[in-house]
Amino acid sequence: MNIALKAKSRLQCKIPIHDRAAEQSCLALLQSCNSLPKLAQIHSRILKLGLLNNPLVLTKFTATSSDLNAIDYATSVIFSPESDTLLYDTFLFNTIIRAYAQINNLKTNSIECYNLMLEYGVSPNKFTYPFVLKACAGIGDLNLGKSVHGAVLKFQFGDDIHVQNTLVHMYGSCEGGIELGRKVFDEMSERDSVSWSAMIGGYARLGLSTDAIDLFRQMQISGVCPDEITMVTVLSACTDLGALEVGKWVESFIEKQMVNRSVGLCNALIDMFAKCGDVDKALKLFRSMNGRTIVSWTSVIAGLAMHGRGLEAVALFEEMLEAGVPPDDVAFVGLLSACSHCGLVDKGREYFDSMKNDFGIIPKIEHYGCMVDMLCRSGRVKEAHEFIQKMPIEANPIIWRTLISACCARGELKLAESITKRLIGNEPMHESNYVLLSHIYAKLLRWEKKTKIREVMDKRGMKKIPGSTLIELDNEIYEFVCGDKSHHQSKEIYEMLDEMGRKMKKAGYVPTTSEVLLDINEEDKEDALNKHSEKLAIAFALLKTPPGTPIRIVKNLRVCNDCHSATKFISKIYNREIVVRDRHRFHHFKDGSCSCRDFW
DNA sequence: TAAGTGCAAC
Incomplete structure (x- = not known):
C-alpha cells in the first residue's frame, strides 16, 4: 500500500454530507466490538449504511481491530479520493500510526503516515510521538530517530515523560544510539518504572548485561518500584550472563514485591533457570504455573535439549500436543535439536516431515540446520552433505561449519578442507573458519600450512575475539x-x-x-x-x-x-x-x- | 488515543 499516492489525488475532493444518526449507531457498535467476526459484521453494516467515506467511523474501525486486513481496508478508504479531508484530524492519524507501529514489517507505513500528517498541516500532539518513536525503534534507523527527536523538540513535547520514555527506547533500539538514549535518560527530571525498564532493556538487548544489572541496582536506590516488565528485562540480562545467583535473587525479589506473576514473567524465569544451568528448577517452575503459553513449553523443551536431556524434551513435546497446544516453528527448532542431541535420527526425520505435512509449517534454515546436525552427530557425514545440496534454501555458514566439524571428527579431512576454503572465500573476516582450517591442517600433519594461517589472518587485519x-x-x-x-x-x-x-x-x-x-x-x-x-x-x-x-x-x-x-x-x-x-x-x-x- | 518484555540450528 502506498498511502502517499492514494492521498495525493484527494486534496481537491468534495465534502460529503453524512448521516449523523447512522454514524452514531456505527460508532456505538464499534465501541462494544471485541472480536474479529463481530468486526466483520460491523464492516458489512458500514457498507450498507454508506459510511465508507466517514473517517470518524473508519478511525474507530481501525482502532478496534489489530487485524492487518482491517487496518489496510480502513486506511485505503480513509485516503481514497472520495473521502472527506476536512474530517482529517490528529486522532485519526494517531490511530493509524499506532496501528501500523504495532505490526512488524509495517513500521514504515507508520512513518509514511506521520509524514503525511505533517504535509496536510494536521498538528501532532503528545500522543503522536510515542507511536512514531515506537515505529522508529522497530525500523532501527538512527538518523530517522534523530530527526523525529528534532520534531519532538520543535513541537515542544520534550518534557512529556511518555515521549521521553519512548525516546530512550527508540535510541536503545537503533544501532549506535545507546549513548544518546542514556543522555535523554540522564536529563529526565523525573523517571518512572518505564523509563528505567527502557534504559535497562536497551543495555540488555545490546548484550551490555552487566550495565543492565548495575542500572537495576541504581533503580532500587532511586526508590522507583520495578514492575513485571523491569523484572523480565533484568532476567534477560541474567540469562545472557549465566548469572544464576543474581537470577535467583531476582526471583525472591519478585516473590517479596509482587502479588501475581504474569505468564510472561514466568517464561522469563524458566528461560533464565534453563540457561543458567538449573534446568530442573526451570522444569519445576513450568509444572507449577497456570496458563502456559507456547513460549513456556518451548523454553523448557529447548532448555532440556541444551542440557543433553533430549528424551525428556521429546516427551514434553508429545505432552504439549496432547494438551492441545499447537506447536509453532520455534517449538520445532527445540524439538529437532533435542532429537539431534540424543541421537534420535529417525524420530527427528519423522518430526521434520510432520512439521510440514501435519502442521503446515515451512521449514526455515534453523530447521535444516538441526537436520544437518542430526545426521552429522550420528556419523552420516555423506548423507548430511547430500542433504545440504538438496535443500530448497541455500545453506548458511552455520550449516557448513556443522558439516566441517563432523568431517574433522570422522576423518573426512579432504572434504573438510575444501569446504572450509570455500567458506573462507565467502566469509574472509570470520575467525572461526581459520581456526577450523588450522585444526584440519594439524590433523593432516601439514604444519607449514597451519603456520601460514596465522600470517593470512594478520595480513587481513583480523581481530581475534578474546575468549572469556x-x-x-x-x-x-x-x-x-x-x-x-x-x-x-x-x-x-x-x-x-x-x-x-x-x-x-x-x-x-x-x-x-x-x-x-x-x-x-x-x-x-x-x-x-x-x-x-x-x-x-x-x-x-x-x-x-x-x-x-x-x-x-x-x-x-x-x-x-x-x-x-x-x-x-x-x-x-x-x-x-x-x-x-x-x-x-x-x-x-x-x-x-x-x-x-x-x-x- | 500514551510507555517498557519473553522461546530459535553450531
Missing part, C-alpha cells in the same frame, strides 16, 4: 580472559593451576597442543593452553568454594577441545560437578565424563 569466562561467587560476577593476571588473588590462582596441571598429568591428561594457532614450541603451547580463561575460572572456583560443591562457569565462545578434556580430568580428580555453559549448549562434567558425550 564468567563465574559468579557470592553475588559477584568475575570475568577471566586468557592469561588474565588482573585478579587480586592472581598468584594463588596460578599456583592452583600448577597443582591442577601436575595432578592431571599424573592421571593421564595429554594437552591437545594442536589447538594452539600460534607458531611456538610445544612447551609454550602447553603454557598457552593452560592459561585459557575457563581453566583460570575453574582454578579460582576450586580455591574459593567448599569441597564437593558444584562449579558453574559461562564461556563466551565454544569450549575448546583441550579445555573439554582437561575439565573431565578435573571433575574426577577434585570430585566436583562442573557445569560449563558455552556459546551453544551445556556441558555437565562429572566423574571424568561429560554429558555431551564428547560431541559438541
